[in-house]
Structures are given as structure tokens and as C-alpha cells.
Amino acid sequence: MVDSTAHADHGELSPARSAMIYVGLLLLTVATYLFSRFNLGTWSVVIALAIAIGKASLVALFFMQLWYHRGSVRLALATAVVWLFLLAFFVVADVKSRYPLANPNANPLWQPPAAQGHSSQEPSTSGRP
Amino acid sequence: MRPEGHVQEHFANIEVQRQAARLGMWAFLATEILLFAGLFAAYAEYRSLFHQAFVLGARHLDAMMATVETAVLITGSFAVVMAHHYAKSSKAGMTCLSLLAAAATGLAFLMLHGIEYWHHFEEGALPGKYYSFPEIQAVGASMFFTLYFLMTGLHSLHVMAGVGVLTWLAWRAAGGAFSNNNYNAVEMGGLYWHLVDLIWIFLFPLLYLV
Numbered sequence: 505m506v507d508s509t510a511h512a513d514h515g516e517l518s519p520a521r522s523a524m525i526y527v528g529l530l531l532l533t534v535a536t537y538l539f540s541r542f543n544l545g546t547w548s549v550v551i552a553l554a555i556a557i558g559k560a561s562l563v564a565l566f567f568m569q570l571w572y573h574r575g576s577v578r579l580a581l582a583t584a585v586v587w588l589f590l591l592a593f594f595v596v597a598d599v600k601s602r603y604p605l606a607n608p609n610a611n612p613l614w615q616p617p618a619a620q621g622h623s624s625q626e627p628s629t630s631g632r633p
Numbered sequence: 634m635r636p637e638g639h640v641q642e643h644f645a646n647i648e649v650q651r652q653a654a655r656l657g658m659w660a661f662l663a664t665e666i667l668l669f670a671g672l673f674a675a676y677a678e679y680r681s682l683f684h685q686a687f688v689l690g691a692r693h694l695d696a697m698m699a700t701v702e703t704a705v706l707i708t709g710s711f712a713v714v715m716a717h718h719y720a721k722s723s724k725a726g727m728t729c730l731s732l733l734a735a736a737a738t739g740l741a742f743l744m745l746h747g748i749e750y751w752h753h754f755e756e757g758a759l760p761g762k763y764y765s766f767p768e769i770q771a772v773g774a775s776m777f778f779t780l781y782f783l784m785t786g787l788h789s790l791h792v793m794a795g796v797g798v799l800t801w802l803a804w805r806a807a808g809g810a811f812s813n814n815n816y817n818a819v820e821m822g823g824l825y826w827h828l829v830d831l832i833w834i835f836l837f838p839l840l841y842l843v
Contacts, residue, residue: 519718526711530704537700540842552838559834567714568827576652577659584663588670595674596681 517566525566532559651817658821662828665791669832672784676839679780683773690777691843693758693769695749699841702745703833709738710830713799713823716806720816725809728819732803735826739796746789753778781840788836791829798822 536555540548565571570578644650680687716731757765760782764775802822805811811819 517714517718519715522711522714522718526707526714529707529710533700533703533707536838536842537696540696540838549843552842556835556838560831563710563827563831563834567710567830568824573652573655576656580656580659580663581666584666584670587667588673591670592674592677596677599678600681 517569517572522566525562529559529562532562647814651820654817654821655824658824662824665828666832669784669787672780672787673835673839676780676784679773679776683771683776686769686771686773687777688843689769689771690774690781691841694781694841695752696841698745698749699837702742703837705738705742705745706830706833709735709742710827712738713826716802717816717819717823720806720811720819721813723812725806725811728811729803729806732799732806732819732822736796736799736803739792739799739826742792743789743796746785753782784836784840788829788832791832795826795829798825 532555536552539551539555542548544551564581570581640647640650644653712731712735716728716735719727719731753759757763757767758769758778759765760779761775764778766774766778799822802819805818
């Protein structure tokens with residue numbers, strides 16, 4: 505895309521371009537606030553995260569100069585982001601895929617309550633702690 | 634002052650030395666992202682378990698205040714970009730001023746967030762077993778506020794550290810420490826400040842907007 509040209513003007517982020525990006529970031533901040541005032545259900549999460557990723561990309565690429573500095577420094581950020589998603593994905597996948605290990609009656613540790621009002625025996629209906 | 638603009642003997646030239654500093658800084662920033670990754674993963678898990686409480690919690694937090702805080706942090710990031718630019722152009726006075734402006738935005742952010750914390754203390758929207766906020770009694774509401782305090786608290790600690798770093802850099806800039814062949818410290822301090830901004834960019838929608 506811009507490989508050769510961007511590499512040639514090594515690490516030059518002009519004040520004019522930074523000012524434009526600054527204004528863009530402020531506009532996106534206002535936009536995400538305004539979107540959040542409407543109740544769009546799942547879409548509000550999608551829009552809020554999309555705007556956040558857009559803002560974060562502007563900061564990382566231009567303010568943090570990743571657009572100009574190629575190679576190893578980009579790898580450091582990419583690795584961290586991949587690790588973050590792996591962690592979040594498997595934690596959520598674990599919790600969401602749990603199921604009751606036994607129905608109450610099939611649970612060998614469970615005994616029917618001897619008398620009403622005695623609540624120390626709680627039949628477990630879920631495998632969650 | 635130590636002449637840091639000089640190339641150390643184990644580097645081929647100044648550009649290699651700069652790249653090494655950058656890579657070292659980015660490796661550190663990656664560990665910072667991983668530090669927050671644990672909290673983001675916990676957020677994803679508890680949000681999926683207690684969806685209703687998290688939506689109500691986010692609706693209760695002051696989104697307008699957080700929008701202003703976001704703008705303040707972005708302004709700080711821009712100030713640091715300008716400081717980097719001035720340091721490269723050997724303009725000591727402007728470098729110092731830009732760095733002080735960035736540190737001031739950090740202090741402003743902490744003040745605004747302190748006001749938010751104060752409201753939560755007054756209404757009892759506190760983490761864990763100290764939660765006693767009557768308006769939101771959905772299951773998991775205390776978990777939302779636990780994560781809110783952990784995530785914004787850890788972030789605020791980073792803001793404090795950033796203010797310290799920026800003030801120290803401003804002090805050095807005033808003494809004429811930086812010039813067009815020695816601006817590494819400004820660049821690295823700036824990277825740290827941008828990361829603080831970057832993390833807030835995700836905390837803001839997750840905690841306040843959705």
C-alpha cells in the first residue's frame with residue numbers, strides 16, 4: 505500500500521496531521537457518546553466497540569507512530585492483542601459451556617431434606633461455583 | 634546531564650539504538666496490555682453471566698463525565714505528540730510546555746475521576762461485600778462495581794505514574810536535555826502516556842456506554 509513511501513519518510517508525523525487525528529478522535533468520542541443514548545440492543549455494543557477499535561487504531565498507528573515504524577515493534581503490540589483475545593475467548597468459552605454435572609436426584613451427595621424449613625442442604629442445579 | 638544522544642558502543646548507529654529503545658518500550662507496553670487483559674477477560678466473563686446487572690450498572694454511571702474525561706486524555710496524548718515534535722526540533726521551551734500541558738490533563742482526569750468515586754462512596758455503589766446501593770439490586774451488580782473499581786483504579790494508578798514521568802521529562806526539557814539528536818526519553822514517556830489513553834479508550838465504552 506504505502507510501504508516504500510512511508511518507509512522513506514522515516515518517523516515523520518507532521519503537526520498538521522497530528523492535529524487532524526486529534527480532531528478526529530474528539531469527533532469519534534462525541535459520536536460514541538451520542539450512539540450510546542439510543543437503545544440499539546446488541547448493536548450498541550457492536551457500534552461502541554467498533555468506534556473504540558477505530559480510535560485505538562488512530563492512536564497506535566499515528567500517535568504511537570506504528571504507521572512509520574515497521575517490524576518488531578508492531579509484532580510486540582500484535583502479540584499482546586492476540587494473547588488478550590485468547591485469554592478472553594477461552595475464559596468466556598469455559599464459563600458458557602459448563603453444564604450441570606448431575607441432576608439433583610442423581611447426585612450421590614444429595615439427600616432429600618428430612619424436614620421442611622431445614623435449608624442447609626441445597627440441591628445443586630448448576631455446575632457453576 | 635549525561636550525553637544520552639551519543640551512540641553506545643554496542644549499537645551500530647543512532648537509528649539502531651533508537652529502534653532498540655523502542656522495542657524495549659513496546660515489550661514493556663505489551664506486558665501492560667496483558668496486565669489489563671486479565672481484567673478485560675473477567676469483564677467478558679461476568680458480563681456474560683450477569684448481563685442485566687452490567688447493563689443497569691453502565692446506565693447508572695455518568696457517561697457525560699466519562700466523555701469529558703476521554704476528551705481530556707486525548708488532549709493529553711496530543712500534547713505529548715507535540716512535545717515529541719518540539720523535542721525533535723530542539724525547541725526546549727515548547728517541549729517543556731507541551732509536557733506540562735500533558736501532565737495537567739492527567740491531573741484533570743484524576744480530579745474528575747475522584748469526583749465520580751466520591752459519588753459512588755456516598756451512594757454505596759462499592760465493590761464486593763461493601764456494595765449497598767439500593768437502586769440496582771440485580772444479581773451480580775456488586776460484581777459490576779467490583780470490576781469498575783478494579784479497572785478504573787488500576788488505570789488511574791497508571792495515570793498517576795504517567796503524570797510523574799511527564800513532569801520529570803518537563804523538568805529535564807527545561808534544563809535543555811533534549812535536542813534533535815536526543816529525544817528518546819520524550820518518545821518513550823510519550824508511548825507510555827499513549828498506552829494509558831489507549832486503555833481508557835476501551836474502558837470508556839465497556840463500563841459507561843454499553
